[in-house]
Structure formats: structure tokens, C-alpha cells
Amino acid sequence: MRVILLGPPGCGKGTQAKLLSKRLGLEHIGTGDLLRSAIRQGTVVGMKARTAVESGQLVSDEVVNEIVAERFARIDRPQRFAMDGYPRTVMQARSFDAVLRVYALPLDAVVLFKLEDEHIIARLSGRWSCPSPGCKATYHNASYPPRQHGFCDDCGTNLVQREDDRESTVRARLVVYHRDTAELIPYYKGMGLLRDIDGQGEIETIFQQTKKVLESC
Template identity: 35%
Template sequence: MRLVLLGPPGSGKGTQAARLKETLSIPHISTGDLLRAEVAAGTPLGLQAKEVMARGDLVSDEILLGMLESRLGQADVANGFILDGYPRNLAQAAALDSLLAKIGQPLDAVVQLDVGTDLLVERIAGRAKAEGREDDNPESVRKRLQVYNDSTAPVIGYFADRGTLTRVDGVGSLEEVLGRITTALPR
């Protein structure tokens, strides 16, 4: 199973990806974790990324795609993977499709976790309080959600047009949401 989880901040992508990893016995690939690992390992792409981040700039799509291509070439992804946090824009979605076609591993499914804005703000505020993060106040959360709507939400239409998108209600217990996701996956 080759799966992408989409959803706004606070929708539960990371939580559900960790649960799906166990359920499906495939690796969970978070681009944020991948980036930190490449930098820590001192790989050529990691060194490029470290230089970019040291300047305070965003790591380019090209560097992220190179890291992702390297990761998808590892043996543990032979039976599939769960991508969380990528793609974040239309250019990344098209690049991902091209990469997966090149390596002969097209996506099986893209799952969009649907959660209302008020609940997203509540979830992130609760998480911020539990983790002692004062930067996740309701105003900054709403701004992050607007960035998501402007940049990432169009990716939903991209995958819908390709027939790989399934929308899942992301509200409920962890088990309920996991059940909806697994039911929605192709057999």
C-alpha cells in the first residue's frame, strides 16, 4: 500500500500515520523527520538543506524530492509507505507523481482527513498547552490554517482528478478514525 495522508494542521495525520504504520506494516515517512535525519547524517542533500536552513530559508522542493527519492529506494518501502506532510503544494504533487512513476510505485490511495476549523483550533491549542508551546495561540493557528487552504488544499483537487482521493471524517476516537481510513483503502 502506497498512501498519502492529507489534512490541515491538527487533523490527526501524524497520529493516524503512526497507527497505520502498525496496522499495515509499512513505514511512515514524514518529510520533516526525513529532513532532520538527512541533516543529522550529514548526507550531501542533508548538508545542502542545513545550509539553506541556516540562512533562514525554506528547503527547496528539489532537495526534499531528492531526499524522498533516496528514502523510497530503501528496502523497507518495498511493500509500501505512508507519506505524511508531503506533498504540500501542486508542484510537489506533480513531482511526487513523476518520481513514483519513475520508480514504478504509483500511489494506491490519498486520504484527506476532514475536520472543521473550530475543532482544529481547539486541538492545536490543547496540544500547544500540553507541550508548553505558546506560539500555537488561536490567532497563529488560524493563520496556519489559511496557509494550508491557500497552498495545500488545491492538492486535494489534484488527487481527486486522478481518482486516488478519498475523504474521511477525521472527528471521533482514534479507533473510529483509523477504522474509517482502513475501510476506505483499496483492497
């Protein structure tokens, strides 16, 4: 089974990728991990990525493509995998297709976790954390609110929102997501690989739906 997981930030695809790995034995490939590992090992493309990371720039599409290609060029290349966070654009998808063709590892499915923007905003921008060093407690307006609004249960410190959890940041990430996937979704649909999953609900329910969809591929 070789599958790509797509979906907006906060849709839970990372959690599902972990479950697919644990229960179905698929290798969970996240580009963040690949990137860190290439940098640590000092591979040719790892050095390029390191330059970008150290100067505070985004790692380019080309470099990410090369890092994925490098992983698949190894003798222990993943035969069965759940790809999480890649490809993000059609340009990356074309590059990944070419890599998979070289090793005769065709994709079985591209699973799209669908979730309304407003749900994502509520889910992500409801997160609050305690800034007190050594506390690090986290809360959520809907699922785990603090006893007293705005204050840490454990130490009474004023709660703050991380930059990533602010509504404006979440909205900006969604704009990028929709821009990129506007091309990517029809691309995989055209190849007959796209499978939609309702991303709202319990983690376990979503997992069972995903499993069922994958089994029918």
C-alpha cells in the first residue's frame, strides 16, 4: 500500500499517518523528518537544505524534491508508505511521480481529508499555552478549557497564543493550502487516485474510514 495523505493544516493527517504506520505497517514519511535527517547526515542535498534553514529561508520545492528522491534512491527505500506533507504542489507531485516510476512503486491512493475552513480555525486558533518556563501546560477553548478563562490551572500565569495558533496565521496558511491544492486535487483526481474522507469526527472513526477506503483500492 502506497498512499499520499492530503488535507488542510490541522485536519489530523499526521495523526492518521502515525496510525497507518503503527497498525498497517506503512512507513510514515514526513518531509520535516526527511529534511532533518538529510541535514544530520550531511548528504549533498542536506547541505543545500542546511544553508536555507540556517539563513532562515524556506527550503525550495527543488530541494524538497531532491530530498525525497534521495530517500528513495537508497537500497532501504520505502516499499509501503503513508506520505504526509508532500507533495504540496503539482510541481512536486510530478517530481514524485517520476521517482516512483524509476523504482516501479505506483501509488495506490491519494486520501484527501476534508474539513471546512471554519472548523480548522476553531480547532487551531482555540489553542492556548502557558508561557511559564517549566510549566508548558496547554489548553483548548473547546476540548480542554482552563478553569479560569485566560489563566493556567497549574501556575496561574496568563495564557498566551503561539504565533502558529493565532487566527490570522491559521487563515494565512489556509489561503496557501487552497492555492496549492486547487491544482493538486484535480491532478490526482485525473489519475483516478483521489479518495475523499470526512475529516470531522473522532480519530478512531476517521481511521476506520481511511482503512476501509484503502482496502478497496
